[in-house]
Structures are given as structure tokens and as C-alpha cells.
Amino acid sequence: MTGIPCALMRGGTSKGALLLASDLPVDEAARDDLLLRIMGSPDPREIDGLGGAHPLTSKVGVVSPSSRPDADIDYLFLQVVPDKPVVSTSQTCGNILAATAPFALERGLVPTDFGTTTVRVHLVNTGAIAVLTVQTPGGEVTYDGDAEISGVPGTAAPVEVESEPPSGALLPTGNVVDMVAGVEATLVNAGMASVIVRASDLGLVGDEAPTDLEADDAVVAKVAAIRAAAFPLMGIAGTPETTTTPKIVLVSAPAAGGAIRTRSFIPYRVHDAIGVLGAASVAAAVRLPGAIGNDLAAQPGVGEVVRVEHPAGFFDLYVDLADGDDSSIGPVRVVRTARMIMDGVVHPRPAALRPARHDSQEAFA
Structure with a gap:
């Protein structure tokens, strides 16, 4: 050819x-x-x-x-x-x-x-x-x-x-926290539909290697259940078997000077780092009062970088709530190469x- x-x-x-x-x-x-x-x-x-x-x-x-x-x-x-x-x-x-x-x-x-x-x-x-x-x-x-x-x-x-900022709702359900497959979660879309869950609610510390998470059948099954339950709540077209969203992100308190630590399922493998828009959704949750992640974060000041820790290091973003609005965010700025x-x-x-x-x-x- x-x-x-x-x-x-x-x-x-x-x-x-x-x-x-x-x-x-x-x-x-x-x-x-x-x-x-x-x-x-x-x-x-x-x-x-x-x-x-x-x-x-x-x-x-x-x-x-x-x-x-x-x-x-x-x-x-x-x-x-x-x-x-x-x-x-x-x-x-x-x-x-x-x-x-x-x-x-x-x-x-x-x-x-x-x-x-x-x-x-x-x-x-x-x-x-x-x-x-x-x-x-x-x-x-x-x-x-x-x-x-x-x-x-x-x-x-x-x-x-x-x-x-995405044209749709930052919080697709209108709630800061929902109960999804028996665990508390924040369903957020700041460019990537994501479900933010505490690692501890799955019996994890949050520092696990991606390969170890992928090999843990119980964790994989629970993540799949959370994703299936979140799918209709977020109004995503298709089915959980035919699309790659939403992503399930496990969060925990930071361990290396950042704002939050993450492990991201994409949706079945675990990201060796974290995606740009997935990190934006995590950062949005960090900024939202009452959200999963906000309660665990070392909260940066307004206008300061939100450092998202991941298995390969960290990801820095600039994201803040929209002026006078606790349910939406302004533009997200990042540096890539x-x-x-x-x-x-x-x-x-x-x-x-x-x-x-x-x-x-x-x-x-």
C-alpha cells in the first residue's frame, strides 16, 4: 500500500x-x-x-x-x-x-x-x-x-x-459529593469526566505502584463497579464497555510537597503519571469546598499552582474557582513539552x- x-x-x-x-x-x-x-x-x-x-x-x-x-x-x-x-x-x-x-x-x-x-x-x-x-x-x-x-x-x-472551562456543568450531578457503589465520590468534569474517590475508602494508602493496583483483583473489581455506577449519573453517551470515560482517580494526602496525591485508572490500566485534563479535574476538586480531595489537600492559595502528585512525580496546574462562583472554574493553565x-x-x-x-x-x- x-x-x-x-x-x-x-x-x-x-x-x-x-x-x-x-x-x-x-x-x-x-x-x-x-x-x-x-x-x-x-x-x-x-x-x-x-x-x-x-x-x-x-x-x-x-x-x-x-x-x-x-x-x-x-x-x-x-x-x-x-x-x-x-x-x-x-x-x-x-x-x-x-x-x-x-x-x-x-x-x-x-x-x-x-x-x-x-x-x-x-x-x-x-x-x-x-x-x-x-x-x-x-x-x-x-x-x-x-x-x-x-x-x-x-x-x-x-x-x-x-x-x-468546559461548556457543561463542572459537577454533572449538581452535587459536590455523591454515594457511588457504596463509596463517597466527587463526579467532576473540568475537561475530562472523572470520579474522585479516597484511596482509603478502597483500603489503599495511595502510594501503590500502578502495576500493583492493576494486579489487585479486588481493587480492579471495585473500580469497575464505581465506574459503572457513575456512568449514568454523569450522562455519558454509550456504555462503560464502549467508552474510555469516566476516569476513576484515587486521591490521598500529599506525600512530596504537593497539594494532593493521585492514582488514575484510564479506565482499566493505571496511568504511569496523570493526563492533562484528568489532572485539571482533580485540581478542580481540590478547589471545590466539600469535594473529595479538598478535604485531603494541602490547599494552595488563590492564584498559586496546584501541584498534583502522581506515580512519576508531579503535575503543576493553575486553576481557580470562577469569581464569585463555588461551582465553576476559570481557565486551566499548564506547561507541557x-x-x-x-x-x-x-x-x-x-x-x-x-x-x-x-x-x-x-x-x-
Whole structure:
């Protein structure tokens, strides 16, 4: 098959393929089948494609000139499941988001400025707008810099990301705390639908390694029960078996100078760090009086960074309650880094014998 222009990029603590929408089939079924073949799914090792055998490294960002007058580019995120023929658009990804602006500049979709370039990104999965600032000294993208983020070795040029508050309710049920599958939880959406639960309510300390949590059948079963019970309460389309949201985040008191400690299920594996928008939802809970997380947090002052601890270190965000409103938040600001790893042509494996499954089909059973 003819090769397809493709960039393999790291965005934040994730890695994936970045492609132009114009290089992919318009038909969604054909597109998803092609992406499975590009990434090497279904196969636990993704040995025959670009995928990295883990949800954090089996991601795709599709970029195009924006369909909206208030944005420069459209960004569609697709999660390719490594070991199942599944391509999901049920969530977006804030880490791959960090790579979309440099990619768009490299592809000439947006003109570069001297010094820094601002790119307004329409997140197609959610309808939100994010404003990214990329380092462009001399009018060219640079990936070299001194910014450091936990979970990524070395340093790189910063990519500043400011996300608008989500258009829907911050608290989908209208309650700060709900009883979900027998435990207290805060159901919150500050860009990523999340269920915040005390680690202690699952008999955990909160410092457990991701692999240990994944191997604990009782914890996995309880998390699945919480997620299934929260699903209808949050009004999420589809079913728990066919979408990747909501995320279940276990929180505990900070242990390394941060505001809160986390362990995030995404939804069945445990994140080695934490997603950008998942961290935003945790930070929102930290800020909300009475919420799960607020009661455990070392509360930062207004305008100060909210440091979210995770298995690989920490994630810093700036998020505050909206002026005069204890039930909504203002824009979320974070610093990520991105890097071009490979830019060239990818050759998909031959056409699969079985079609891709989509969000409307059984996906994550």
C-alpha cells in the first residue's frame, strides 16, 4: 500500500502518530481500520506498527485547518486500543494536544511568528478551545529548551496550554459529593469526566505502584463497579464497555510537597503519571469546598499552582474557582513539552481481515 505522511511525536507524557485529516479516508470505518493497521493493533505488543503496546503510547492525533472561525486548527483525538480492534473517540487527550500546535506549524497550517507563536486549537472530541503557545525563535519551531515535566527524561521547549472551562456543568450531578457503589465520590468534569474517590475508602494508602493496583483483583473489581455506577449519573453517551470515560482517580494526602496525591485508572490500566485534563479535574476538586480531595489537600492559595502528585512525580496546574462562583472554574493553565521523534511516511500493514470496532460496539470488555 502507498505510504501515508505521518509524524511520530511525544506530547507531554504520551506518544502517538500525528496525521493530517486530508491524508486519511473520510469514511470513519475506513479511517479506523487504517489507523489500526498503522498502529499495529490488535496485538498486545503492537509489533507490526507504530504503537507502543500501552494506551499512553497508542494514540493518534488528526489535525486539519479549523472548521470554526475562532480557531486555527481542528484536533481529533483517537485512542487505539493495543490488544483489541478498537478505535475510540470518546475522550480527548491533553498530552497529545501539546504536540498538535508544533505539528500544525511544521505542516504549514498556521504561519509562524518570531519568538513565540500562538495556535488556537478546536478539540473536536469535546468542542472546547485551547490556546497553545509554541517556541518559534527565528520563525521556526524548536523542541530544545529547559522545561522539565515529570515522567519525561531530560528537558525540552515549553508548550504553554490554556484551556477554556468546559461548556457543561463542572459537577454533572449538581452535587459536590455523591454515594457511588457504596463509596463517597466527587463526579467532576473540568475537561475530562472523572470520579474522585479516597484511596482509603478502597483500603489503599495511595502510594501503590500502578502495576500493583492493576494486579489487585479486588481493587480492579471495585473500580469497575464505581465506574459503572457513575456512568449514568454523569450522562455519558454509550456504555462503560464502549467508552474510555469516566476516569476513576484515587486521591490521598500529599506525600512530596504537593497539594494532593493521585492514582488514575484510564479506565482499566493505571496511568504511569496523570493526563492533562484528568489532572485539571482533580485540581478542580481540590478547589471545590466539600469535594473529595479538598478535604485531603494541602490547599494552595488563590492564584498559586496546584501541584498534583502522581506515580512519576508531579503535575503543576493553575486553576481557580470562577469569581464569585463555588461551582465553576476559570481557565486551566499548564506547561507541557513536545518533541518530533520521526517525520516521514508510514506504511500500514495489509488490510485486516476483521473490521475495526467503534464506540457504539463492544470495545473494552
